[in-house]
Amino acid sequence: MIELFYYPSPNGFKAAIMLEECELPYRVTPIDITRGEQFDPEFLAVSPNNKIPAMVDHDAPGGPLPLFESGAILMYLAERSGRFLPIDLHQRYAVIKWLFWQVGGLGPMAGQAHHFRAYAPEQVPYGIKRYTDEVNRLYGVMDRALADTGFLADEYSIADMAAWPWVTTWERQGQRIEDFPNVGRWYDAIAARPAVVRAKALGTERQADREGYRFLYGQTAGSVQAMSDHKGETHE
Numbered sequence: 001m002i003e004l005f006y007y008p009s010p011n012g013f014k015a016a017i018m019l020e021e022c023e024l025p026y027r028v029t030p031i032d033i034t035r036g037e038q039f040d041p042e043f044l045a046v047s048p049n050n051k052i053p054a055m056v057d058h059d060a061p062g063g064p065l066p067l068f069e070s071g072a073i074l075m076y077l078a079e080r081s082g083r084f085l086p087i088d089l090h091q092r093y094a095v096i097k098w099l100f101w102q103v104g105g106l107g108p109m110a111g112q113a114h115h116f117r118a119y120a121p122e123q124v125p126y127g128i129k130r131y132t133d134e135v136n137r138l139y140g141v142m143d144r145a146l147a148d149t150g151f152l153a154d155e156y157s158i159a160d161m162a163a164w165p166w167v168t169t170w171e172r173q174g175q176r177i178e179d180f181p182n183v184g185r186w187y188d189a190i191a192a193r194p195a196v197v198r199a200k201a202l203g204t205e206r207q208a209d210r211e212g213y214r215f216l217y218g219q220t221a222g223s224v225q226a227m228s229d230h231k232g233e234t235h236e
């Protein structure tokens, strides 16, 4: 059985969507990142970066396989199920390049836009403009790519599953979906997929409250170690 370590946030949705789409059996272990559960030593053993999503395939060939990083999880599930990542070299790399574009670009930049627009304790106009503009540029890249095809790499794939959850929050990123009609059409088509509806039902995104901020922002190597030590002690 596949165990998904999950919190209902854009990166969590990526893995949930793929698990629902590829129909491999799985169970969810909730990790409340707004309450510091990501610092639990047992979770860190699977996800040393203290972030969700993470996963263990307890039935992987050769023994249980732990994974962190949403891109690696999507690629693994595609390989395991033989779905949503084509075998043909050209088609496969059409998917992989858009997957990397999402995990290295759209996700982090949109995350920073959320942070500076909604969560930063002080208004930083330069930070707001820098990340809002960059996300706007990235939406333009997607819109051009989607002009001639229904999906980022022709057929619906793990690249779309990675990008879609980060477009659900376009308003919070300061974007107008009407300015990107191809993205809007693509967004609606994916939103209507039954597997996506089921994945979204796994939980709605929680807005971190002030207590949650304490766990999510201002982390350093030392603070993560201290939290992990504290969690380890309170378990014993």
Ligand SMILES: N[C@@H](CCC(=O)N[C@@H](CS)C(=O)NCC(=O)O)C(=O)O
Residues within 6 Å of the ligand: 009, 010, 011, 012, 033, 038, 050, 051, 052, 053, 068, 069, 070, 071, 103, 107, 215, 216
């Ligand atoms: N590069 C990672 C990013 C994952 C990520 O940022 N996860 C957030 C939730 S969306 C998280 O777990 N944050 C908890 C923390 O930073 O302590 C991936 O793609 O999996």
